[in-house]
Amino acid sequence: MSWSKKCYYAAAILFIFGCTSCYHVVSSSSSSSLCYSEESSMCIKHEKWMAEHGFSYENEKVKKTRYQIFKDNVAHIERHNQEGKHTYKLGINEFADLTNEEFLAKYARSSVPSFNVTSNQSSFEYKCTKHVPHRLDWRDYNAVTPIQNQGDCGSCWAFSAVAAIESIVAIRSGKLTRLSQQHVLDCNYEHDTCEGGLIHNAFEFVIKNGGLASAIDYPYTAIQGKCSNNKPSSLSLNITGYSVVPQNNEKALLKAVANQPIAVYIDASTFQFYKSGVMTGKCGTRLNHGVVIVGYGKEDGVKFWLLKNSWGRGWGENGYMKLKRKVHAKEGMCGIAMFPVYPNV
Structure with missing residues:
Protein backbone atom coordinates (compact mmCIF):
# COMPACT_ATOMS: atom_id res chain seq x y z
CA MET A 1 0.00 0.00 0.00
CA GLY A 84 -8.74 -10.42 38.76
CA LYS A 85 -6.87 -11.66 41.82
CA HIS A 86 -6.06 -8.36 43.52
CA THR A 87 -7.90 -6.44 46.22
CA TYR A 88 -7.18 -3.13 44.49
CA LYS A 89 -7.30 -1.59 41.03
CA LEU A 90 -4.75 0.48 39.15
CA GLY A 91 -5.63 3.39 36.89
CA ILE A 92 -4.14 5.76 34.32
CA ASN A 93 -3.42 9.09 36.01
CA GLU A 94 -1.24 12.16 35.49
CA PHE A 95 1.91 10.12 36.29
CA ALA A 96 1.41 7.74 33.36
CA ASP A 97 4.36 8.95 31.25
CA LEU A 98 6.89 8.62 34.07
CA THR A 99 9.01 5.61 34.94
CA ASN A 100 8.71 4.53 38.56
CA GLU A 101 12.19 5.92 39.26
CA GLU A 102 11.23 9.30 37.80
CA PHE A 103 7.98 9.30 39.72
CA LEU A 104 9.63 8.63 43.06
CA ALA A 105 12.35 11.23 42.40
CA LYS A 106 9.65 13.86 41.84
CA TYR A 107 6.89 12.97 44.26
CA ALA A 108 8.35 10.87 47.07
CA ARG A 109 11.29 12.73 48.54
CA SER A 110 10.61 12.79 52.25
CA SER A 111 13.74 12.35 54.34
CA VAL A 112 14.24 9.13 56.28
CA PRO A 113 13.64 10.07 59.94
CA SER A 114 16.60 10.51 62.25
CA PHE A 115 14.89 11.51 65.44
CA ASN A 116 16.39 13.36 68.37
CA VAL A 117 14.34 13.96 71.50
CA THR A 118 13.54 17.64 72.02
CA SER A 119 11.81 19.66 74.70
CA ASN A 120 8.69 19.74 72.52
CA GLN A 121 8.29 15.96 72.42
CA SER A 122 5.56 14.60 74.69
CA SER A 123 4.80 11.08 75.87
CA PHE A 124 2.25 8.88 74.09
CA GLU A 125 -0.95 9.79 75.92
CA TYR A 126 -3.22 7.29 74.17
CA LYS A 127 -1.63 4.12 75.53
CA CYS A 128 -4.49 3.67 78.02
CA THR A 129 -7.22 3.86 75.36
CA LYS A 130 -9.24 0.68 75.90
CA HIS A 131 -11.99 0.82 73.31
CA VAL A 132 -11.78 1.92 69.69
CA PRO A 133 -14.62 1.87 67.14
CA HIS A 134 -14.62 -0.87 64.50
CA ARG A 135 -14.36 1.76 61.78
CA LEU A 136 -13.59 5.47 61.76
CA ASP A 137 -13.40 8.19 59.13
CA TRP A 138 -12.43 11.61 60.46
CA ARG A 139 -13.93 13.19 57.33
CA ASP A 140 -17.33 12.33 58.82
CA TYR A 141 -16.53 14.65 61.74
CA ASN A 142 -15.52 17.69 59.66
CA ALA A 143 -11.91 17.21 60.73
CA VAL A 144 -10.19 16.81 57.34
CA THR A 145 -9.58 19.56 54.77
CA PRO A 146 -9.92 18.92 51.00
CA ILE A 147 -7.24 17.09 49.02
CA GLN A 148 -4.48 19.26 47.55
CA ASN A 149 -1.65 18.64 45.10
CA GLN A 150 1.96 19.20 46.13
CA GLY A 151 3.02 19.35 42.46
CA ASP A 152 6.65 18.84 41.50
CA CYS A 153 7.84 20.05 44.92
CA GLY A 154 8.84 17.29 47.35
CA SER A 155 6.91 18.90 50.19
CA CYS A 156 4.89 15.91 51.35
CA TRP A 157 6.47 16.32 54.81
CA ALA A 158 4.87 19.77 55.10
CA PHE A 159 1.52 18.57 53.73
CA SER A 160 1.28 15.66 56.16
CA ALA A 161 2.31 17.80 59.14
CA VAL A 162 -0.12 20.61 58.29
CA ALA A 163 -2.97 18.14 57.66
CA ALA A 164 -2.41 16.59 61.08
CA ILE A 165 -2.44 20.06 62.67
CA GLU A 166 -5.62 21.07 60.83
CA SER A 167 -7.37 17.95 62.07
CA ILE A 168 -6.46 18.08 65.75
CA VAL A 169 -7.36 21.77 65.92
CA ALA A 170 -10.71 21.00 64.29
CA ILE A 171 -11.38 18.11 66.70
CA ARG A 172 -10.57 20.19 69.77
CA SER A 173 -12.09 23.51 68.69
CA GLY A 174 -14.82 22.53 66.24
CA LYS A 175 -13.30 24.88 63.65
CA LEU A 176 -11.74 23.42 60.48
CA THR A 177 -9.37 25.79 58.69
CA ARG A 178 -7.09 25.19 55.72
CA LEU A 179 -3.58 26.08 56.86
CA SER A 180 -0.48 26.99 54.87
CA GLN A 181 2.06 24.42 53.76
CA GLN A 182 3.91 27.24 51.99
CA HIS A 183 4.47 29.03 55.31
CA VAL A 184 6.21 25.92 56.64
CA LEU A 185 8.13 25.36 53.40
CA ASP A 186 9.46 28.92 53.21
CA CYS A 187 10.15 29.61 56.87
CA ASN A 188 11.02 26.38 58.72
CA TYR A 189 14.14 26.65 60.86
CA GLU A 190 15.74 23.41 59.63
CA HIS A 191 15.70 24.63 56.02
CA ASP A 192 13.78 21.57 54.79
CA THR A 193 12.91 22.15 51.15
CA CYS A 194 11.23 20.83 48.00
CA GLU A 195 13.99 18.22 48.04
CA GLY A 196 12.43 16.64 51.12
CA GLY A 197 12.11 17.19 54.84
CA LEU A 198 10.92 15.86 58.18
CA ILE A 199 7.39 15.99 59.53
CA HIS A 200 8.42 16.72 63.10
CA ASN A 201 10.55 19.65 61.90
CA ALA A 202 7.34 21.18 60.58
CA PHE A 203 5.73 20.72 64.00
CA GLU A 204 8.78 22.33 65.61
CA PHE A 205 8.41 25.35 63.35
CA VAL A 206 4.73 25.88 64.16
CA ILE A 207 5.41 25.55 67.89
CA LYS A 208 8.38 27.95 67.94
CA ASN A 209 6.70 30.34 65.53
CA GLY A 210 3.66 30.57 67.77
CA GLY A 211 1.21 29.86 64.96
CA LEU A 212 0.64 29.18 61.28
CA ALA A 213 -0.91 31.28 58.50
CA SER A 214 -4.00 30.18 56.61
CA ALA A 215 -3.77 28.78 53.09
CA ILE A 216 -5.64 31.87 51.88
CA ASP A 217 -3.20 34.33 53.47
CA TYR A 218 -0.13 32.33 52.42
CA PRO A 219 -1.07 30.23 49.34
CA TYR A 220 0.87 27.23 48.07
CA THR A 221 3.11 27.74 45.01
CA ALA A 222 5.00 24.40 44.80
CA ILE A 223 8.26 26.38 44.87
CA GLN A 224 10.23 27.32 47.97
CA GLY A 225 10.25 31.09 48.20
CA LYS A 226 11.36 33.89 50.47
CA CYS A 227 9.92 33.65 53.96
CA SER A 228 7.03 36.06 54.63
CA ASN A 229 6.66 35.43 58.32
CA ASN A 230 4.39 38.41 58.90
CA LYS A 231 1.07 36.72 58.20
CA PRO A 232 -1.46 36.38 61.05
CA SER A 233 -1.84 32.95 62.61
CA SER A 234 -5.06 31.13 61.80
CA LEU A 235 -4.70 28.57 64.57
CA SER A 236 -7.67 28.70 66.92
CA LEU A 237 -5.62 26.58 69.34
CA ASN A 238 -1.85 26.58 69.76
CA ILE A 239 0.28 23.52 69.07
CA THR A 240 2.11 22.78 72.32
CA GLY A 241 4.19 19.78 71.33
CA TYR A 242 4.17 16.51 69.42
CA SER A 243 4.34 12.82 70.21
CA VAL A 244 5.71 9.72 68.55
CA VAL A 245 3.47 6.65 68.52
CA PRO A 246 5.33 3.55 69.77
CA GLN A 247 7.19 2.37 66.71
CA ASN A 248 6.43 -0.85 64.83
CA ASN A 249 3.19 -1.28 66.78
CA GLU A 250 -0.05 -1.25 64.77
CA LYS A 251 -2.12 -1.71 67.93
CA ALA A 252 -0.73 1.51 69.36
CA LEU A 253 -1.22 3.21 66.01
CA LEU A 254 -4.88 2.17 65.99
CA LYS A 255 -5.37 3.74 69.43
CA ALA A 256 -3.77 6.94 68.20
CA VAL A 257 -5.89 7.19 65.03
CA ALA A 258 -9.02 6.58 67.11
CA ASN A 259 -8.22 9.90 68.81
CA GLN A 260 -6.87 12.02 65.95
CA PRO A 261 -5.39 11.76 62.43
CA ILE A 262 -1.73 10.71 62.53
CA ALA A 263 1.13 11.77 60.22
CA VAL A 264 3.25 8.86 59.00
CA TYR A 265 6.23 8.16 56.79
CA ILE A 266 5.71 5.43 54.24
CA ASP A 267 7.33 3.62 51.33
CA ALA A 268 5.33 4.86 48.33
CA SER A 269 7.31 2.92 45.72
CA THR A 270 4.26 0.92 44.59
CA PHE A 271 1.68 3.74 44.80
CA GLN A 272 2.12 5.38 41.40
CA PHE A 273 -1.01 4.00 39.70
CA TYR A 274 -3.18 3.07 42.69
CA LYS A 275 -6.83 3.75 41.87
CA SER A 276 -9.19 2.01 44.30
CA GLY A 277 -9.64 -0.84 46.76
CA VAL A 278 -7.34 -2.02 49.54
CA MET A 279 -3.67 -1.97 48.58
CA THR A 280 -2.02 -5.28 49.43
CA GLY A 281 0.93 -7.30 48.15
CA LYS A 282 4.65 -6.71 48.21
CA CYS A 283 5.80 -3.40 49.63
CA GLY A 284 9.10 -2.15 51.00
CA THR A 285 10.06 -0.14 54.06
CA ARG A 286 12.30 2.49 52.46
CA LEU A 287 10.45 5.49 53.89
CA ASN A 288 10.22 8.14 51.17
CA HIS A 289 6.84 9.84 51.50
CA GLY A 290 4.64 11.50 54.10
CA VAL A 291 0.86 11.05 54.39
CA VAL A 292 -1.80 11.23 57.09
CA ILE A 293 -3.94 8.39 58.44
CA VAL A 294 -7.46 9.85 58.68
CA GLY A 295 -9.33 6.66 59.53
CA TYR A 296 -9.54 2.90 59.23
CA GLY A 297 -12.06 0.21 58.39
CA LYS A 298 -12.68 -3.06 56.59
CA GLU A 299 -13.53 -3.69 52.92
CA ASP A 300 -14.36 -7.10 51.43
CA GLY A 301 -12.90 -8.74 54.51
CA VAL A 302 -9.61 -6.83 54.38
CA LYS A 303 -8.77 -4.37 57.16
CA PHE A 304 -7.30 -1.07 56.01
CA TRP A 305 -5.87 2.28 57.00
CA LEU A 306 -7.43 5.28 55.24
CA LEU A 307 -4.68 7.62 54.00
CA LYS A 308 -4.94 11.24 52.89
CA ASN A 309 -2.33 11.95 50.22
CA SER A 310 -1.12 15.15 48.53
CA TRP A 311 -1.02 14.10 44.86
CA GLY A 312 -4.34 15.67 43.86
CA ARG A 313 -7.85 14.24 43.45
CA GLY A 314 -6.93 12.49 40.19
CA TRP A 315 -4.83 9.96 42.10
CA GLY A 316 -6.38 7.09 44.04
CA GLU A 317 -9.89 7.35 45.45
CA ASN A 318 -10.23 11.09 44.89
CA GLY A 319 -6.86 11.62 46.55
CA TYR A 320 -7.23 8.96 49.26
CA MET A 321 -5.89 5.43 49.63
CA LYS A 322 -6.85 2.31 51.54
CA LEU A 323 -3.76 0.42 52.70
CA LYS A 324 -3.86 -3.02 54.31
CA ARG A 325 -3.91 -2.93 58.10
CA LYS A 326 -2.88 -5.59 60.60
CA VAL A 327 -0.17 -7.34 58.60
CA HIS A 328 2.39 -9.84 59.89
CA ALA A 329 5.35 -7.48 59.50
CA LYS A 330 5.88 -5.42 62.64
CA GLU A 331 6.62 -2.34 60.49
CA GLY A 332 3.12 -2.49 59.02
CA MET A 333 2.28 -2.37 55.32
CA CYS A 334 4.87 -0.23 53.48
CA GLY A 335 6.45 0.74 56.81
CA ILE A 336 3.40 2.69 57.99
CA ALA A 337 4.03 1.81 61.66
CA MET A 338 7.73 2.67 61.66
CA PHE A 339 7.52 6.34 62.53
CA PRO A 340 4.03 7.73 63.27
CA VAL A 341 3.98 11.23 64.78
CA TYR A 342 1.25 13.69 65.74
CA PRO A 343 0.84 17.21 67.13
CA ASN A 344 -0.50 18.05 70.58
CA VAL A 345 -2.75 20.96 71.56
Whole structure:
Protein backbone atom coordinates (compact mmCIF):
# COMPACT_ATOMS: atom_id res chain seq x y z
CA MET A 1 0.00 0.00 0.00
CA SER A 2 1.35 3.44 -0.88
CA TRP A 3 2.18 5.94 1.89
CA SER A 4 -0.58 8.27 0.68
CA LYS A 5 -3.17 5.52 1.07
CA LYS A 6 -1.77 4.61 4.50
CA CYS A 7 -2.11 8.24 5.55
CA TYR A 8 -5.64 8.34 4.19
CA TYR A 9 -6.80 5.29 6.15
CA ALA A 10 -4.99 6.42 9.32
CA ALA A 11 -6.47 9.89 9.01
CA ALA A 12 -9.94 8.42 8.52
CA ILE A 13 -9.63 6.31 11.65
CA LEU A 14 -8.30 9.19 13.70
CA PHE A 15 -10.98 11.56 12.44
CA ILE A 16 -13.66 9.16 13.64
CA PHE A 17 -12.06 9.09 17.08
CA GLY A 18 -11.40 12.82 17.13
CA CYS A 19 -7.63 12.53 17.45
CA THR A 20 -6.64 15.46 15.26
CA SER A 21 -3.26 15.98 16.90
CA CYS A 22 -2.39 12.35 16.16
CA TYR A 23 -3.24 12.98 12.51
CA HIS A 24 -0.79 15.87 12.58
CA VAL A 25 1.93 13.43 13.66
CA VAL A 26 0.91 10.86 11.04
CA SER A 27 0.94 13.33 8.20
CA SER A 28 4.27 14.89 9.13
CA SER A 29 6.54 11.90 8.36
CA SER A 30 6.32 8.14 8.30
CA SER A 31 9.34 7.73 10.59
CA SER A 32 7.75 9.79 13.39
CA SER A 33 4.27 8.29 13.12
CA LEU A 34 2.87 7.08 16.43
CA CYS A 35 -0.75 6.85 15.30
CA TYR A 36 -0.50 4.24 12.57
CA SER A 37 -1.67 0.66 12.25
CA GLU A 38 -1.82 -1.27 15.54
CA GLU A 39 -0.53 1.79 17.44
CA SER A 40 -3.50 3.99 16.60
CA SER A 41 -5.74 3.14 19.57
CA MET A 42 -2.88 3.52 22.07
CA CYS A 43 -1.78 6.79 20.48
CA ILE A 44 -5.32 8.12 20.67
CA LYS A 45 -5.37 7.19 24.35
CA HIS A 46 -2.06 9.01 24.84
CA GLU A 47 -3.26 12.13 23.02
CA LYS A 48 -6.48 12.24 25.02
CA TRP A 49 -4.46 11.76 28.20
CA MET A 50 -2.19 14.68 27.21
CA ALA A 51 -5.20 16.90 26.54
CA GLU A 52 -6.88 15.92 29.82
CA HIS A 53 -3.83 16.86 31.87
CA GLY A 54 -2.66 19.80 29.76
CA PHE A 55 0.64 18.16 28.83
CA SER A 56 2.82 18.96 25.82
CA TYR A 57 6.37 17.96 24.88
CA GLU A 58 9.23 20.12 23.66
CA ASN A 59 9.85 18.07 20.52
CA GLU A 60 8.92 14.86 18.71
CA LYS A 61 11.86 12.91 20.14
CA VAL A 62 10.77 13.60 23.71
CA LYS A 63 7.20 12.78 22.80
CA LYS A 64 8.24 9.41 21.40
CA THR A 65 10.16 8.58 24.56
CA ARG A 66 7.24 9.57 26.81
CA TYR A 67 4.80 7.72 24.59
CA GLN A 68 6.75 4.49 24.96
CA ILE A 69 6.80 4.86 28.76
CA PHE A 70 3.06 5.63 28.69
CA LYS A 71 2.41 2.53 26.59
CA ASP A 72 4.40 0.29 28.94
CA ASN A 73 2.62 1.73 31.98
CA VAL A 74 -0.82 1.26 30.43
CA ALA A 75 0.05 -2.36 29.62
CA HIS A 76 1.08 -2.89 33.25
CA ILE A 77 -2.14 -1.29 34.55
CA GLU A 78 -4.39 -3.28 32.25
CA ARG A 79 -2.57 -6.55 32.97
CA HIS A 80 -2.94 -6.01 36.73
CA ASN A 81 -6.65 -5.25 36.50
CA GLN A 82 -7.38 -8.15 34.15
CA GLU A 83 -5.73 -10.69 36.44
CA GLY A 84 -8.74 -10.42 38.76
CA LYS A 85 -6.87 -11.66 41.82
CA HIS A 86 -6.06 -8.36 43.52
CA THR A 87 -7.90 -6.44 46.22
CA TYR A 88 -7.18 -3.13 44.49
CA LYS A 89 -7.30 -1.59 41.03
CA LEU A 90 -4.75 0.48 39.15
CA GLY A 91 -5.63 3.39 36.89
CA ILE A 92 -4.14 5.76 34.32
CA ASN A 93 -3.42 9.09 36.01
CA GLU A 94 -1.24 12.16 35.49
CA PHE A 95 1.91 10.12 36.29
CA ALA A 96 1.41 7.74 33.36
CA ASP A 97 4.36 8.95 31.25
CA LEU A 98 6.89 8.62 34.07
CA THR A 99 9.01 5.61 34.94
CA ASN A 100 8.71 4.53 38.56
CA GLU A 101 12.19 5.92 39.26
CA GLU A 102 11.23 9.30 37.80
CA PHE A 103 7.98 9.30 39.72
CA LEU A 104 9.63 8.63 43.06
CA ALA A 105 12.35 11.23 42.40
CA LYS A 106 9.65 13.86 41.84
CA TYR A 107 6.89 12.97 44.26
CA ALA A 108 8.35 10.87 47.07
CA ARG A 109 11.29 12.73 48.54
CA SER A 110 10.61 12.79 52.25
CA SER A 111 13.74 12.35 54.34
CA VAL A 112 14.24 9.13 56.28
CA PRO A 113 13.64 10.07 59.94
CA SER A 114 16.60 10.51 62.25
CA PHE A 115 14.89 11.51 65.44
CA ASN A 116 16.39 13.36 68.37
CA VAL A 117 14.34 13.96 71.50
CA THR A 118 13.54 17.64 72.02
CA SER A 119 11.81 19.66 74.70
CA ASN A 120 8.69 19.74 72.52
CA GLN A 121 8.29 15.96 72.42
CA SER A 122 5.56 14.60 74.69
CA SER A 123 4.80 11.08 75.87
CA PHE A 124 2.25 8.88 74.09
CA GLU A 125 -0.95 9.79 75.92
CA TYR A 126 -3.22 7.29 74.17
CA LYS A 127 -1.63 4.12 75.53
CA CYS A 128 -4.49 3.67 78.02
CA THR A 129 -7.22 3.86 75.36
CA LYS A 130 -9.24 0.68 75.90
CA HIS A 131 -11.99 0.82 73.31
CA VAL A 132 -11.78 1.92 69.69
CA PRO A 133 -14.62 1.87 67.14
CA HIS A 134 -14.62 -0.87 64.50
CA ARG A 135 -14.36 1.76 61.78
CA LEU A 136 -13.59 5.47 61.76
CA ASP A 137 -13.40 8.19 59.13
CA TRP A 138 -12.43 11.61 60.46
CA ARG A 139 -13.93 13.19 57.33
CA ASP A 140 -17.33 12.33 58.82
CA TYR A 141 -16.53 14.65 61.74
CA ASN A 142 -15.52 17.69 59.66
CA ALA A 143 -11.91 17.21 60.73
CA VAL A 144 -10.19 16.81 57.34
CA THR A 145 -9.58 19.56 54.77
CA PRO A 146 -9.92 18.92 51.00
CA ILE A 147 -7.24 17.09 49.02
CA GLN A 148 -4.48 19.26 47.55
CA ASN A 149 -1.65 18.64 45.10
CA GLN A 150 1.96 19.20 46.13
CA GLY A 151 3.02 19.35 42.46
CA ASP A 152 6.65 18.84 41.50
CA CYS A 153 7.84 20.05 44.92
CA GLY A 154 8.84 17.29 47.35
CA SER A 155 6.91 18.90 50.19
CA CYS A 156 4.89 15.91 51.35
CA TRP A 157 6.47 16.32 54.81
CA ALA A 158 4.87 19.77 55.10
CA PHE A 159 1.52 18.57 53.73
CA SER A 160 1.28 15.66 56.16
CA ALA A 161 2.31 17.80 59.14
CA VAL A 162 -0.12 20.61 58.29
CA ALA A 163 -2.97 18.14 57.66
CA ALA A 164 -2.41 16.59 61.08
CA ILE A 165 -2.44 20.06 62.67
CA GLU A 166 -5.62 21.07 60.83
CA SER A 167 -7.37 17.95 62.07
CA ILE A 168 -6.46 18.08 65.75
CA VAL A 169 -7.36 21.77 65.92
CA ALA A 170 -10.71 21.00 64.29
CA ILE A 171 -11.38 18.11 66.70
CA ARG A 172 -10.57 20.19 69.77
CA SER A 173 -12.09 23.51 68.69
CA GLY A 174 -14.82 22.53 66.24
CA LYS A 175 -13.30 24.88 63.65
CA LEU A 176 -11.74 23.42 60.48
CA THR A 177 -9.37 25.79 58.69
CA ARG A 178 -7.09 25.19 55.72
CA LEU A 179 -3.58 26.08 56.86
CA SER A 180 -0.48 26.99 54.87
CA GLN A 181 2.06 24.42 53.76
CA GLN A 182 3.91 27.24 51.99
CA HIS A 183 4.47 29.03 55.31
CA VAL A 184 6.21 25.92 56.64
CA LEU A 185 8.13 25.36 53.40
CA ASP A 186 9.46 28.92 53.21
CA CYS A 187 10.15 29.61 56.87
CA ASN A 188 11.02 26.38 58.72
CA TYR A 189 14.14 26.65 60.86
CA GLU A 190 15.74 23.41 59.63
CA HIS A 191 15.70 24.63 56.02
CA ASP A 192 13.78 21.57 54.79
CA THR A 193 12.91 22.15 51.15
CA CYS A 194 11.23 20.83 48.00
CA GLU A 195 13.99 18.22 48.04
CA GLY A 196 12.43 16.64 51.12
CA GLY A 197 12.11 17.19 54.84
CA LEU A 198 10.92 15.86 58.18
CA ILE A 199 7.39 15.99 59.53
CA HIS A 200 8.42 16.72 63.10
CA ASN A 201 10.55 19.65 61.90
CA ALA A 202 7.34 21.18 60.58
CA PHE A 203 5.73 20.72 64.00
CA GLU A 204 8.78 22.33 65.61
CA PHE A 205 8.41 25.35 63.35
CA VAL A 206 4.73 25.88 64.16
CA ILE A 207 5.41 25.55 67.89
CA LYS A 208 8.38 27.95 67.94
CA ASN A 209 6.70 30.34 65.53
CA GLY A 210 3.66 30.57 67.77
CA GLY A 211 1.21 29.86 64.96
CA LEU A 212 0.64 29.18 61.28
CA ALA A 213 -0.91 31.28 58.50
CA SER A 214 -4.00 30.18 56.61
CA ALA A 215 -3.77 28.78 53.09
CA ILE A 216 -5.64 31.87 51.88
CA ASP A 217 -3.20 34.33 53.47
CA TYR A 218 -0.13 32.33 52.42
CA PRO A 219 -1.07 30.23 49.34
CA TYR A 220 0.87 27.23 48.07
CA THR A 221 3.11 27.74 45.01
CA ALA A 222 5.00 24.40 44.80
CA ILE A 223 8.26 26.38 44.87
CA GLN A 224 10.23 27.32 47.97
CA GLY A 225 10.25 31.09 48.20
CA LYS A 226 11.36 33.89 50.47
CA CYS A 227 9.92 33.65 53.96
CA SER A 228 7.03 36.06 54.63
CA ASN A 229 6.66 35.43 58.32
CA ASN A 230 4.39 38.41 58.90
CA LYS A 231 1.07 36.72 58.20
CA PRO A 232 -1.46 36.38 61.05
CA SER A 233 -1.84 32.95 62.61
CA SER A 234 -5.06 31.13 61.80
CA LEU A 235 -4.70 28.57 64.57
CA SER A 236 -7.67 28.70 66.92
CA LEU A 237 -5.62 26.58 69.34
CA ASN A 238 -1.85 26.58 69.76
CA ILE A 239 0.28 23.52 69.07
CA THR A 240 2.11 22.78 72.32
CA GLY A 241 4.19 19.78 71.33
CA TYR A 242 4.17 16.51 69.42
CA SER A 243 4.34 12.82 70.21
CA VAL A 244 5.71 9.72 68.55
CA VAL A 245 3.47 6.65 68.52
CA PRO A 246 5.33 3.55 69.77
CA GLN A 247 7.19 2.37 66.71
CA ASN A 248 6.43 -0.85 64.83
CA ASN A 249 3.19 -1.28 66.78
CA GLU A 250 -0.05 -1.25 64.77
CA LYS A 251 -2.12 -1.71 67.93
CA ALA A 252 -0.73 1.51 69.36
CA LEU A 253 -1.22 3.21 66.01
CA LEU A 254 -4.88 2.17 65.99
CA LYS A 255 -5.37 3.74 69.43
CA ALA A 256 -3.77 6.94 68.20
CA VAL A 257 -5.89 7.19 65.03
CA ALA A 258 -9.02 6.58 67.11
CA ASN A 259 -8.22 9.90 68.81
CA GLN A 260 -6.87 12.02 65.95
CA PRO A 261 -5.39 11.76 62.43
CA ILE A 262 -1.73 10.71 62.53
CA ALA A 263 1.13 11.77 60.22
CA VAL A 264 3.25 8.86 59.00
CA TYR A 265 6.23 8.16 56.79
CA ILE A 266 5.71 5.43 54.24
CA ASP A 267 7.33 3.62 51.33
CA ALA A 268 5.33 4.86 48.33
CA SER A 269 7.31 2.92 45.72
CA THR A 270 4.26 0.92 44.59
CA PHE A 271 1.68 3.74 44.80
CA GLN A 272 2.12 5.38 41.40
CA PHE A 273 -1.01 4.00 39.70
CA TYR A 274 -3.18 3.07 42.69
CA LYS A 275 -6.83 3.75 41.87
CA SER A 276 -9.19 2.01 44.30
CA GLY A 277 -9.64 -0.84 46.76
CA VAL A 278 -7.34 -2.02 49.54
CA MET A 279 -3.67 -1.97 48.58
CA THR A 280 -2.02 -5.28 49.43
CA GLY A 281 0.93 -7.30 48.15
CA LYS A 282 4.65 -6.71 48.21
CA CYS A 283 5.80 -3.40 49.63
CA GLY A 284 9.10 -2.15 51.00
CA THR A 285 10.06 -0.14 54.06
CA ARG A 286 12.30 2.49 52.46
CA LEU A 287 10.45 5.49 53.89
CA ASN A 288 10.22 8.14 51.17
CA HIS A 289 6.84 9.84 51.50
CA GLY A 290 4.64 11.50 54.10
CA VAL A 291 0.86 11.05 54.39
CA VAL A 292 -1.80 11.23 57.09
CA ILE A 293 -3.94 8.39 58.44
CA VAL A 294 -7.46 9.85 58.68
CA GLY A 295 -9.33 6.66 59.53
CA TYR A 296 -9.54 2.90 59.23
CA GLY A 297 -12.06 0.21 58.39
CA LYS A 298 -12.68 -3.06 56.59
CA GLU A 299 -13.53 -3.69 52.92
CA ASP A 300 -14.36 -7.10 51.43
CA GLY A 301 -12.90 -8.74 54.51
CA VAL A 302 -9.61 -6.83 54.38
CA LYS A 303 -8.77 -4.37 57.16
CA PHE A 304 -7.30 -1.07 56.01
CA TRP A 305 -5.87 2.28 57.00
CA LEU A 306 -7.43 5.28 55.24
CA LEU A 307 -4.68 7.62 54.00
CA LYS A 308 -4.94 11.24 52.89
CA ASN A 309 -2.33 11.95 50.22
CA SER A 310 -1.12 15.15 48.53
CA TRP A 311 -1.02 14.10 44.86
CA GLY A 312 -4.34 15.67 43.86
CA ARG A 313 -7.85 14.24 43.45
CA GLY A 314 -6.93 12.49 40.19
CA TRP A 315 -4.83 9.96 42.10
CA GLY A 316 -6.38 7.09 44.04
CA GLU A 317 -9.89 7.35 45.45
CA ASN A 318 -10.23 11.09 44.89
CA GLY A 319 -6.86 11.62 46.55
CA TYR A 320 -7.23 8.96 49.26
CA MET A 321 -5.89 5.43 49.63
CA LYS A 322 -6.85 2.31 51.54
CA LEU A 323 -3.76 0.42 52.70
CA LYS A 324 -3.86 -3.02 54.31
CA ARG A 325 -3.91 -2.93 58.10
CA LYS A 326 -2.88 -5.59 60.60
CA VAL A 327 -0.17 -7.34 58.60
CA HIS A 328 2.39 -9.84 59.89
CA ALA A 329 5.35 -7.48 59.50
CA LYS A 330 5.88 -5.42 62.64
CA GLU A 331 6.62 -2.34 60.49
CA GLY A 332 3.12 -2.49 59.02
CA MET A 333 2.28 -2.37 55.32
CA CYS A 334 4.87 -0.23 53.48
CA GLY A 335 6.45 0.74 56.81
CA ILE A 336 3.40 2.69 57.99
CA ALA A 337 4.03 1.81 61.66
CA MET A 338 7.73 2.67 61.66
CA PHE A 339 7.52 6.34 62.53
CA PRO A 340 4.03 7.73 63.27
CA VAL A 341 3.98 11.23 64.78
CA TYR A 342 1.25 13.69 65.74
CA PRO A 343 0.84 17.21 67.13
CA ASN A 344 -0.50 18.05 70.58
CA VAL A 345 -2.75 20.96 71.56
